Amino acid sequence: MPFPIYNEIFAYGKKRVWKNMHGMHETLPPGAIVGDRYLVIDLIGTGGFSAVYLVQDRQREDSFFALKEVIATHQEATERFVFECALLERLVHPSLPRVYHVFDDDEHSRLYMLMDYVEGPNLEMLRQVQHEKRFSFPVIIAILAPVVDAIGYLHQQDPPIIHRDIKPSNIIVPVAGGEAILVDFGIAKMYDTHRTTSAVRYGSPGYGAPEHYTTGTNVAAFCHGPGVLAGSTGRVGTAADSVSSA
Numbered sequence: 001m002p003f004p005i006y007n008e009i010f011a012y013g014k015k016r017v018w019k020n021m022h023g024m025h026e027t028l029p030p031g032a033i034v035g036d037r038y039l040v041i042d043l044i045g046t047g048g049f050s051a052v053y054l055v056q057d058r059q060r061e062d063s064f065f066a067l068k069e070v071i072a073t074h075q076e077a078t079e080r081f082v083f084e085c086a087l088l089e090r091l092v093h094p095s096l097p098r099v100y101h102v103f104d105d106d107e108h109s110r111l112y113m114l115m116d117y118v119e120g121p122n123l124e125m126l127r128q129v130q131h132e133k134r135f136s137f138p139v140i141i142a143i144l145a146p147v148v149d150a151i152g153y154l155h156q157q158d159p160p161i162i163h164r165d166i167k168p169s170n171i172i173v174p175v176a177g178g179e180a181i182l183v184d185f186g187i188a189k190m191y192d193t194h195r196t197t198s199a200v201r202y203g204s205p206g207y208g209a210p211e212h213y214t215t216g217t218n219v220a221a222f223c224h225g226p227g228v229l230a231g232s233t234g235r236v237g238t239a240a241d242s243v244s245s246a
Contacts, residue, residue, distance in 0.1 A: 027043055027046070027051050028040045028043070028051075028053060028069070030042060033058075034053075034055065034067060034069075034105070034112060035103055035105070035112065037057065037058055037059060038055040038056070038057060038058070038065070038067055038114070039055060039056045039057075039058055040053050040054075040055055040067075041053070041054040041055060041056055041064070042054045044066065048077060049070055049071045049074045049077035050068060050069060050070045050071070050077065050081070051068075051069045052066055052067065052068050052069070053066070053067045053069065054066065054067075054117060055067045055114075064117050065100065065114050065115060065116065065117050066097075066114075066115045066116065066117040066118070067112055067113070067114055067115075068081075068112065068113040068115065069110055069111070069112055070110065070111045070112075070113075071109065071110065072104065072109040072110055072111050073109045078111065081111050081113070082111075084113070085099060085102045085113050087161065088113075088115070089102070091153075091154075091157075091161075093149075093150050093153045094146065094150075094178075094179050095146040095147055095149065095150035095179045095180060095181055095182055096150050096153075096154075096181065096182060097115045097116050097118070097181060097183055098115065098116045099113055099114065099115050100114045100115065100116075101113075101114040102114070116181075118172045118174050118181050118183075119174065119175050119176065120172050120173050120174040120175040120176075121172070121173060121175075122168060122169045122170070122171060122172055122173070123143065123168035123169070123171040123172075123173060123180070124167070124168035124169040125169075126173060127168060143171075143173060143180050144171075144180070146179035146180055147171055147179075147180050147181075147182050150182050151163065151166070151182070163182065165184060166182070170182065170183050170184045171183070
């Protein structure tokens with residue numbers, strides 16, 4: 001079963017929790033120490049069985065990171081997290097997040113992954129403030145060129161790696177400049193070149209290639225899909241749109 005889409009953060013007494021269809025889960029408050037080393041500065045966001053925090057390395061006070069936390073009591077979430085860690089630890093590309101440290105907290109049944117913190121809005125947030133809520137063609141090409149290069153890098157791995165959820169909200173544009181970053185590899189997979197895969201149920205509706213909804217797909221289907229093009233046009237398709245265009 002894929003991660004539930006619905007979740008929200010709210011105050012519960014003096015604690016912050018996030019809620020999904022499986023219950024409420026307490027988040028770490030600012031000032032908490034994780035792994036005897038990382039100081040929680042703020043909660044960046046939540047999704048399904050995970051939360052992401054901005055943390056400071058107490059051994060190097062000028063160093064800030066993103067710390068992803070996963071509830072280890074949920075088997076599928078744990079398996080996806082372990083896969084994502086193993087995947088990102090071996091990838092090196094300027095438009096992909098870098099993983100520095102993976103550790104666990106058995107006492108609280110939590111798993112952690114320390115990654116680059118990229119300060120900046122995602123592409124969907126930027127699109128919303130553009131004229132007519134869409135980028136000009138030259139601008140979107142400049143933003144997406146390094147991301148497309150990163151996708152090509154993923155597909156050149158042996159076996160190829162398919163992200164499966166490329167969309168504007170999973171592309172971060174750094175405020176300090178530099179190349180856009182493709183994030184959220186929680187539902188990525190190794191591609192079996194001897195078979196197709198119908199993975200649409202794991203991605204975001206409207207961003208999949210037409211093949212997702214019909215006969216399955218291959219690596220080529222993920223190269224220039226609706227998830228990238230939506231950043232330029234501002235139009236998000238539906239499953240029905242994709243099937244009718246297949």
